[in-house]
Amino acid sequence: MYAERLRPKNPSMMVGNEESRIGFLNWLKNWKKGSKPALLVGPPGTGKTTLVYAAAETLGFVVLEFNASDVRTKERLSSALLPSTHSVSVLGERLLVFLDEVDGLYARQDYGGLEFIQTFIEESNLPVVLAANVEEDERIRKLLPKCEVFAFKRVPPRLIYLYLQNLVKKEGLKISPETLQRLVEKAGGDMRAALNSLQAVLASPSTEVLEVTRDKMMSLRDALNTLFNSNDREEARRALEACDADIIEKIRAIFSSLVNSKLNSETLLKALEALSAVDELAARIKRTQEWRQLRYFHSMLAYSIFDSTPRGVVRFSQDMYPWSVQLRIWNDARVLRSIGRKLGNLLHASSTEALVIHLPYLARLLSLLDKSEVQRILRGFTYDESELRVLNKEISRFSK
Numbered sequence: 213m214y215a216e217r218l219r220p221k222n223p224s225m226m227v228g229n230e231e232s233r234i235g236f237l238n239w240l241k242n243w244k245k246g247s248k249p250a251l252l253v254g255p256p257g258t259g260k261t262t263l264v265y266a267a268a269e270t271l272g273f274v275v276l277e278f279n280a281s282d283v284r285t286k287e288r289l290s291s292a293l294l295p296s297t298h299s300v301s302v303l304g305e306r307l308l309v310f311l312d313e314v315d316g317l318y319a320r321q322d323y324g325g326l327e328f329i330q331t332f333i334e335e336s337n338l339p340v341v342l343a344a345n346v347e348e349d350e351r352i353r354k355l356l357p358k359c360e361v362f363a364f365k366r367v368p369p370r371l372i373y374l375y376l377q378n379l380v381k382k383e384g385l386k387i388s389p390e391t392l393q394r395l396v397e398k399a400g401g402d403m404r405a406a407l408n409s410l411q412a413v414l415a416s417p418s419t420e421v422l423e424v425t426r427d428k429m430m431s432l433r434d435a436l437n438t439l440f441n442s443n444d445r446e447e448a449r450r451a452l453e454a455c456d457a458d459i460i461e462k463i464r465a466i467f468s469s470l471v472n473s474k475l476n477s478e479t480l481l482k483a484l485e486a487l488s489a490v491d492e493l494a495a496r497i498k499r500t501q502e503w504r505q506l507r508y509f510h511s512m513l514a515y516s517i518f519d520s521t522p523r524g525v526v527r528f529s530q531d532m533y534p535w536s537v538q539l540r541i542w543n544d545a546r547v548l549r550s551i552g553r554k555l556g557n558l559l560h561a562s563s564t565e566a567l568v569i570h571l572p573y574l575a576r577l578l579s580l581l582d583k584s585e586v587q588r589i590l591r592g593f594t595y596d597e598s599e600l601r602v603l604n605k606e607i608s609r610f611s612k
């Protein structure tokens with residue numbers, strides 16, 4: 213999980229391919245309508261995906277990522293081209309369209325994807341970024357002249373070594389310089405592989421340093437599809453564990469897969485309830501950095517999804533709307549549940565009753581009072597920052 217957890221948030225924290233990194237940042241900074249799309253091309257694990265997100269974050273863009281190998285991408289891209297959804301910003305944030313691993317798309321199935329991407333590129337009002345692992349592909353070659361190309365090379369072992377050494381120091385990890393050296397050599401310029409094998413070696417120091425461990429990892433898509441179709445709980449758990457995506461990302465993807473599925477509303481509700489409990493655990497792991505709880509997290513997630521959904525109905529699906537928007541809704545829902553529990557305890561009511569019946573009354577009453585008085589009253593309860601934020605939002609619905 214190192215590879216995901218330690219994804220640099222700022223392009224300047226990355227190593228290697230400096231020229232392309234700076235070039236890409238400038239491309240995004242200077243982008244205007246009519247600019248060519250960017251194409252990042254180079255071997256896996258060199259930081260292409262990381263750079264897109266880090267650059268976006270630094271320059272204030274929200275990334276709309278489309279999954280190039282999803283058959284629905286074409287449909288979704290078309291709707292993104294419609295004037296109504298084709299706004300340049302959401303909640304004041306600028307948007308960037310990102311199609312990662314476009315070569316994967318062609319290898320798997322061609323459904324007119326390339327032509328479509330070309331049209332999309334030409335008509336888009338938003339900056340478009342493509343990333344690909346291989347340049348040799350004939351179809352990628354066709355895209356090259358239409359794009360501003362930023363080439364990525366394998367990260368020099370010397371830089372990977374320095375990067376890991378720094379990490380080892382910062383995190384207080386125990387590993388000998390020889391093992392670190394061997395691990396870097398075996399990674400073959402693939403930073404993700406280096407991070408994964410560092411983690412493997414730390415988890416069980418007796419293991420041999422393996423050649424490029426990323427081959428054993430599952431993509432988020434494969435892991436979730438295995439989860440939704442698995443025959444038993446253990447198979448479901450193994451699939452989730454074999455995917456090194458961030459835990460929050462796993463929950464998001466399960467969330468949108470469930471919501472986009474044909475589950476009846478009763479089953480969907482049950483599954484979402486189960487997911488929200490796991491979501492609370494994930495939030496706690498992130499907050500406390502207790503990564504040892506990941507095993508528990510994976511079992512809990514796998515079991516609760518396995519138990520609450522029928523086999524073969526749900527399929528991997530990612531939403532085209534920026535997660536930041538969904539996240540706000542989802543976070544508020546989580547916070548509301550904890551408010552419900554606290555308020556329910558206080559009033560000897562169930563948390564649902566507290567939320568549905570008592571909270572609106574409380575909010576209505578508080579909205580009649582003076583602002584500073586309201587804050588004084590709220591501080592008398594045991595609500596935390598985010599709960600206070602949501603409560604104030606509820607109250608303000610009644611104000612004016």
Ligand SMILES: Nc1ncnc2c1ncn2[C@@H]1O[C@H](COP(=O)(O)OP(=O)(O)O)[C@@H](O)[C@H]1O
Pocket residue numbers: 214215216217218219220225226227228255256257258259260261262263367375403404407
């Ligand atoms: N140049 C880099 N500097 C620091 N970390 C990197 C770099 N490249 C990759 N990583 C790490 O490796 C992981 C995989 O990188 P990623 O951007 O997904 O590679 P790519 O998209 O080129 O396959 C990231 O999560 C990040 O932690």
Ligand SMILES: [Mg+2]
Pocket residue numbers: 260261262312313343
């Ligand atoms: Mg990538």
